Amino acid sequence: SQQGEEDPQALSIQEGENATMNCSYKTSINNLQWYRQNSGRGLVHLILIRSNEREKHSGRLRVTLDTSKKSSSLLITASRAADTASYFCATDLTGANNLFFGTGTRLTVIP
Amino acid sequence: DSGVTQTPKHLITATGQRVTLRCSPRSGDLSVYWYQQSLDQGLQFLIQYYNGEERAKGNILERFSAQQFPDLHSELNLSSLELGDSALYFCASSFAGTGQETQYFGPGTRLLVL
Numbered sequence: 001s002q003q004g005e006e007d008p009q010a011l012s013i014q015e016g017e018n019a020t021m022n023c024s025y026k027t028s029i030n031n032l033q034w035y036r037q038n039s040g041r042g043l044v045h046l047i048l049i050r051s052n053e054r055e056k057h058s059g060r061l062r063v064t065l066d067t068s069k070k071s072s073s074l075l076i077t078a079s080r081a082a083d084t085a086s087y088f089c090a091t092d093l094t095g096a097n098n099l100f101f102g103t104g105t106r107l108t109v110i111p
Numbered sequence: 112d113s114g115v116t117q118t119p120k121h122l123i124t125a126t127g128q129r130v131t132l133r134c135s136p137r138s139g140d141l142s143v144y145w146y147q148q149s150l151d152q153g154l155q156f157l158i159q160y161y162n163g164e165e166r167a168k169g170n171i172l173e174r175f176s177a178q179q180f181p182d183l184h185s186e187l188n189l190s191s192l193e194l195g196d197s198a199l200y201f202c203a204s205s206f207a208g209t210g211q212e213t214q215y216f217g218p219g220t221r222l223l224v225l
Contacts (some may be wrong), residue, residue: 001124002212030211034129042113043154050211088154092210098167099210101154 004089004102012108019076021105023089024069032065032072033090033099043088046074081111115136115217116201123223131188132220134202136183140215142166143185144207145177148219149198161208192224223225 002027007022023032031050035043049056049065049072054061062075074084086106124130136143145157147170157170160179161220171177172195175194179185189196203214 016154024171033213040199040219042115042218043203043214044113046218048211048213095143096160097142097208098156098159098169099214100156101146103153108167 004091004100006087006089006102006105008105009103010106010108012110015079015081015109015111016047017079019079019083019107019109020073021087021107023072023074023102025072025089025091025100025102026070027085027093029067029091029093031092032063034061034063034072034074035101037086037104038111039085040079046087055091076107077106078110082107084105113215113217115202115204115215117200117217117220119220120218121221121223123225124192125225126191126192126194128224129188130192132187132189132200132202132219132222134185134187134200134204136185136204137215140204140206141183142205143179143183144203144205144214145171145185145187146200146203148164148201149195152198153159154201157187166208189222194224197222197224206213 004025032047033045085106089102116135142161157171159167177187199219202217205212
């Protein structure tokens with residue numbers, strides 16, 4: 001079963017609005033990563049947040065991590081049509097070498 | 112461009128056949144991961160290699176096998192193909208092969224089994 005679950009499954013917003021996606025996971029992690037996938041293409045790494053960090057920024061992206069609730073959120077500010085894509089969270093289980101990907105949030109930004 | 116290459120981009124074959132997917136990691140990366148992405152199963156981790164040795168195994172079927180060669184490229188072999196094997200197959204690479212690194216994904220191979 002998936003380690004991570006994103007919420008919502010799909011999100012549609014107007015250009016310029018903010019988009020927030022959430023990820024919940026089940027077990028202890030060392031870090032959590034967010035990836036983006038344009039339709040049918042390879043995933044692209046966006047940001048990594050370590051378990052001892054609570055918030056991280058990268059350009060228009062802001063990621064938070066709450067290890068007590070086993071959840072993370074990705075905020076994209078001032079969205080653009082080019083942000084239309086699927087967004088996945090990925091976690092590494094403590095002691096594991098591979099990543100477990102969530103089910104993804106499909107974001108559509110309407111021009 | 113991630114630096115990870117995958118061939119072929121598309122593959123159409125029949126049930127019962129065998130195919131080989133090829134991946135070349137980013138220059139300097141020692142670890143290769145294989146993933147399967149289908150509509151109903153999402154992105155599933157199949158197997159990981161590090162410097163030629165298998166390091167982690169996920170939801171890989173017995174009909175599937177993989178290896179990493181001395182030049183670090185990897186091949187994923189899919190045999191006795193079934194309709195349900197139709198999916199996007201991604202290869203990713205990283206330097207040290209730990210879960211604490213960014214993984215760099217290739218463009219994928221789209222497999223269609225008819």
